[in-house]
Amino acid sequence: MASVSVSRIVPAPPDRVWQLIGGFGSLPDWLPYITSSSLGEGGRRRTLGNPEGDTIVERLVAFNDQERQYSYVIVEAPFPVSDYISTLRVHAVAGDSAASEVQWSGRFVPTNASEDEAVALFSGIYDDGLEALRTAFS
Template sequence: MFPSAAASPLRTLAAGQALAEKNSNRVEGKGTPAQAWALIGDFCGIKAWHPAIASCELSEKDGSKLRTLTTKDGGKFVEKLVKWDDQNTSYTYQILESPLPVENYVSTIKVEEDDEPGKVAITWSSTFDPKGVKPEAARKAVADVYLAGLLALKAKLKGK
């Protein structure tokens, strides 16, 4: 006789540990990785390319670099730099506070040469847990932020 599913240790483990949600968006644009990194490769430079960001202030806390973003509609994001990699043109950050319906959010933005000559690829990806909403709503909120920023970057690269 087989034990019931409710009594299965594997079932109990799976029920007690939710998997983090993931989101990844990518855009290709004209230019080189160096040109794209010149736009992206400043932790507070997001104010110059993301259409929703009105200002960015850098600070330090406990030896960590933080940025406080204020959106054009008054929202506030506090983000902590986790890893910076100029050589591989990427950085990873963690959201400490935000109006997004997420928690445990960690994100990486990366610039790479695209397969097509004369083009660059920018990927913005993250993992997070939904906070107070269904997973689909959390993924959509994050994807909307990413798409607005990535499309703005593509337009800026087009002008280069």
């Protein structure tokens, strides 16, 4: 099983950052790779669209508003992985109430790609997304 973890310091308080990214259907509000999101199954399943016209279906498996984190699995996607689970978290930064650390991590089994290729794919998505988020709050 391969894993990826990317984090970024965002110049905004944790509650403000979580307000933007904490909704399971909110990816199009901050992640450039995702252009659309629709929720189903009482908000526990999201169907995402990207600029290439691909569909990605994910299911929420854990949500903790107080701890500002959620985890999800991929149900269907054009990615060369299986057994994908990911967590998005917002942490307070010690000594700086005006900043947050956002961490996006995932574990998966590469299929039809090398581990390096699969890790690079998700590292790029996470890194680009968190950089866009940081920029949005700058």
